[in-house]
Amino acid sequence: MDIATYKNDVWGQEVLRGVSWDLLWLVIVAAFIAIAGHAIYAATQKRGDKPSSEGARVSRHDALDRAYHWVMAGSVFVLLITGIFPIIGLEFAWLEIHWIAGIVLTVVVVFHILRSIFTQDLSSMKLGPADLKEALDDTTKPGKYSAAQKGMHAAVTVLTLLVIGSGLLMFLAIDSPWWERTNSMSEALLGLVFFVHGISTLGLVGVICLHIYFALRPEKLFYTRSMIRGWISKDELAANHDPQRWTPDETS
Numbered sequence: 001m002d003i004a005t006y007k008n009d010v011w012g013q014e015v016l017r018g019v020s021w022d023l024l025w026l027v028i029v030a031a032f033i034a035i036a037g038h039a040i041y042a043a044t045q046k047r048g049d050k051p052s053s054e055g056a057r058v059s060r061h062d063a064l065d066r067a068y069h070w071v072m073a074g075s076v077f078v079l080l081i082t083g084i085f086p087i088i089g090l091e092f093a094w095l096e097i098h099w100i101a102g103i104v105l106t107v108v109v110v111f112h113i114l115r116s117i118f119t120q121d122l123s124s125m126k127l128g129p130a131d132l133k134e135a136l137d138d139t140t141k142p143g144k145y146s147a148a149q150k151g152m153h154a155a156v157t158v159l160t161l162l163v164i165g166s167g168l169l170m171f172l173a174i175d176s177p178w179w180e181r182t183n184s185m186s187e188a189l190l191g192l193v194f195f196v197h198g199i200s201t202l203g204l205v206g207v208i209c210l211h212i213y214f215a216l217r218p219e220k221l222f223y224t225r226s227m228i229r230g231w232i233s234k235d236e237l238a239a240n241h242d243p244q245r246w247t248p249d250e251t252s
């Protein structure tokens with residue numbers, strides 16, 4: 001199966017057109033095989049008692065970070081629907097909704113980067129050798145984020161920056177309320193930009209399928225609740241994290 005598609009430019013030269021969208025089905029099938037494989041593996045594992053959500057609570061996510069997460073999720077959802085549905089044959093006037101959602105995503109991502117740099121502990125999300133040890137050893141508990149959560153965050157970061165960078169270049173190349181299209185990019189360069197936009201979209205489809213699966217797994221639902229309500233219980237903290245490596249504030 002080809003990764004890219006090609007066309008002839010006005011000079012008759014073969015140039016990149018973009019990603020091969022046949023890969024979409026491969027990504028979806030691969031994600032569902034991975035999810036089914038994990039679900040079967042998890043069902044065979046002995047699980048201890050579920051920690052209680054009752055009692056004293058600690059803060060996991062500030063209101064601003066929760067708002068950021070859900071605005072990002074909403075805009076990515078709109079971008080996936082408006083970007084992919086027309087490609088698989090569900091035609092509608094998608095382009096304007098798409099670039100507006102793209103601008104929303106760009107603004108919130110810039111906000112998130114600045115907020116993380118200036119007000120948050122960047123090291124809590126940094127992947128390092130300790131994460132490898134933690135992933136291989138059941139008795140080592142993580143700080144605020146597990147190795148898998150950090151890995152997911154790193155993948156989403158790279159893919160989102162690629163899709164935003166290429167999307168902004170594509171946006172500059174179409175008519176908008178602020179400028180008219182210029183055709184300033186060569187067909188070969190435009191093909192490359194479409195390829196990057198398409199391949200990062202495919203990556204996001206796979207990563208988002210996994211993210212939603214893990215967010216809905218029974219033993220991980222307390223993380224999803226913390227992304228809605230902000231807190232986890234002290235019991236959930238003790239069962240899943242090392243208090244030496246993450247000491248969150250108590251909350252009511």
Ligand code: HEM
Pocket residue numbers: 018019076079080082083084087095098099100101102103105106163164166167168170171172174194197198201204
């Ligand atoms: C999660 C984020 C995004 C996803 C999943 C996504 C997905 C897509 C897809 C699948 C296409 C069709 C590409 C093709 O026909 O090969 C597309 C086109 C486009 N995207 Fe995005 N996109 C995202 C973010 C953005 C951003 C941030 C912008 C910038 C404002 C943007 C601007 C555009 C434009 C202008 C086009 C149309 C280009 C054209 O047909 O001339 N996208 N997007």
